[in-house]
Amino acid sequence: MNKQVSILTIIAILAVGLVVWLKQIPSKTTLESRLLFEDLQKFANQVDSVEIKNAQGVLFSAKKLGDKWLATLDPLQPVYPISQHKLAVFVETMMRAKLVEAKTNQPKNFARLGLQSIESQDSMATLVNFKADGRSWKVLVGSKVTLGEGNYVLKSGESQSWRTDKTIELPIDKFSWLKQPILPFAEQDIRSVSRIDSLEWQIVRTSDGKLELTDLPEDRALQYDSILNSVVSNLTSLNFESLQVADNKFSQSLNVLAQLEVVTDEQQVFQVVVSELENRHFVNFTSNQQPEYWQKWYYQVSNFSAQQLLKTVDDFLEEPSESKNATEASPQMVDEGEAPF
Structure with missing residues (x-):
């Protein structure tokens, strides 16, 4: 009798163990x-x-x-x-x-x-x-x-x-999934870029596709051959950090730093204005032609990007050489009738 009870007890324990084990196995x-x-x-x-x-x-x-x-x-x-x-x-x-x-x-x-x-x-x-x-x-x-x-x-x-199983990348803010860069032009689409405020200069593309600085001083040279290309490249690759609606109230609060005029191969002419407000830099675009989406906003850009659009003529040119300065300087005359000290 005791033997039968022991067997039944073992069977019961195994049965309970089996149920527990089956519950632990995830379903298909x-x-x-x-x-x-x-x-x-x-x-x-x-x-x-x-x-x-x-x-x-x-x-x-x-x-x-x-x-x-x-x-x-x-x-x-x-x-x-x-x-x-x-x-x-x-x-x-x-x-x-x-x-x-x-x-x-x-x-x-x-x-x-x-x-x-x-x-x-x-x-x-x-x-x-x-x-x-x-x-x-x-x-x-x-x-x-x-x-x-x-x-x-x-x-x-x-x-x-x-x-x-995959990481889902979400936008950081409401601007991070918008179209970049700002302008829908490639470098080769730009025919000329001119600064049209008091610090005037003009860069034009020649018939062979090269860029030249008009009215280059005879005694000065470009710092390096591609420096003018960088101006156009910085403009066409300009990205923004945030957007601000182009209204009169906001525009009147800005301090204008530079004004540029751009002409494309399609003869589209538009102006670029670089401004500053509380150490933040903005650009906006205007044109007398058909308005585009990029003409309806003020774009906040990085300080570095803004500086690339604030170039002066001297920023493109080499510094005058010391030897040339010495040659051009008037030599000091010595009176041969007086004995040197």
Whole structure:
């Protein structure tokens, strides 16, 4: 009898152990990763709206109009072209991101993963919303994982949070995904650049494509052959840090430092004004021709970029040589009738 009881006890212990072991094994669905958005790839070419916002407000809001993507910075402000490359990389990441590890499903623990609702002022999360063909895909993106790739995410309408296999790069501010540089011209598109304020100079492109400084002093030479190219390059590659609507109140508060005039190969003529306000530098563009998007704003640029547009003629030229100065100086005459001391 005791032997039978012992056997039954062993069987019971093994049975309990088996149940516990089976509960610890993840289910097949837990082991198999799945896409963050199962059907987004199907509608990728039809995505026509992307909005990204956090507790502070909208970081990025863009819509597709025809073949162009335009961002809205403020409902009362003009739209602005975006960096389609940055948006394409982002959409590609979101389409291919997979949910690879289930995390907490307890709302009280979401803040630890950076997944607190953006309705909370201290939320670190970012809400992403795609729209296409009347459909919508929403996900709350939380903190990046400490080790390796991935973010913590919480899909709209679900209570289960996840870790993704890919790190999701989001805009730093509302300007970081806008089109750069400011001007839509390449260096070879520029026919001439002139400074038209009191410190006048003019750089023109010759028939063989080289740049020349007009009225170059006969006794001076350029510091180096490509110094004029750098002026044009700095202008066409000029990036901005932030945007300010071009209104009269703001423009009257600026201290104008330089005025330039640019002529393109297409005979488009526009002016560039470099200004300063409280140690910040701004540029703005005006033209009598058809206004472009880049003529509607004041652009805050780095101090270094501003200095590249404040060149004077002397900045292009070599310093006069000491020997030449000595030759041109009048020699001291000695009276031969007097004995030297």
